């Protein structure tokens with residue numbers, strides 16, 4: 001049967017990228033998505049904004065909601081200090097299987113824990129299951145209708161602390177109006193918008209960075 005797009009993306013990584021070299025994995029995926037097939041990775045333009053937010057924060061404990069093929073997982077993990085840990089949640093088992101292999105090709109398995117399942121099921125179990133107190137950084141890139149309920153769930157589960165940074169992808173396209181309204185009007189967040197473009201296209205999109213004030 002015909003291969004899937006994530007399978008073809010992984011094949012391009014193995015063909016073009018060097019094992020143990022995260023930057024070459026990132027470049028290989030961007031090349032594949034620009035020249036072969038579009039895929040919903042955060043991409044190189046928004047990815048540079050993601051890089052600068054992570055580099056400035058130097059987080060120890062990171063949560064990513066929505067792994068897909070592991071592109072942003074690799075982007076974030078390559079910048080983390082030794083001993084830092086990234087937990088990434090993926091609902092789709094086929095995506096998770098590809099992401100594990102992309103992460104392994106980049107040589108970043110030791111920093112990353114990929115968990116299969118739904119955010120609403122796993123967020124309440126983070127503390128007891130992973131021994132997590134609070135997260136320093138959360139990257140939201142999963143179902144757009146789950147950004148707001150999962151943010152409230154993280155608040156209720158005590159997973160956010162004063163200064164925790166939430167960075168949300170796709171706040172314009174596909175768009176997350178209820179989430180934006182919440183983080184921009186809530187007295188518990190300091191929020192700002194980084195204007196950019198939908199990955200590999202000219203359409204407007206952007207990232208919203210929101211600092212939890214406690």
Ligand SMILES: O=C(NCCCCc1cc2ccncc2s1)c1cc(-c2ccc(F)cc2)cc(O)c1O
Pocket residue numbers: 040041042065066067089090091092117118119120141142143144146169170173174198199
């Ligand atoms: O849906 C998107 N991303 C979420 C995939 C949902 C995967 C999930 C992960 C997970 C983990 C835990 N719990 C529950 C879930 S659900 C997405 C879509 C577009 C797009 C933009 C324009 C288009 F024309 C067509 C697609 C662009 C993007 O950057 C995206 O991120």
Ligand SMILES: [Mg+2]
Pocket residue numbers: 040041042141169170
């Ligand atoms: Mg996205």
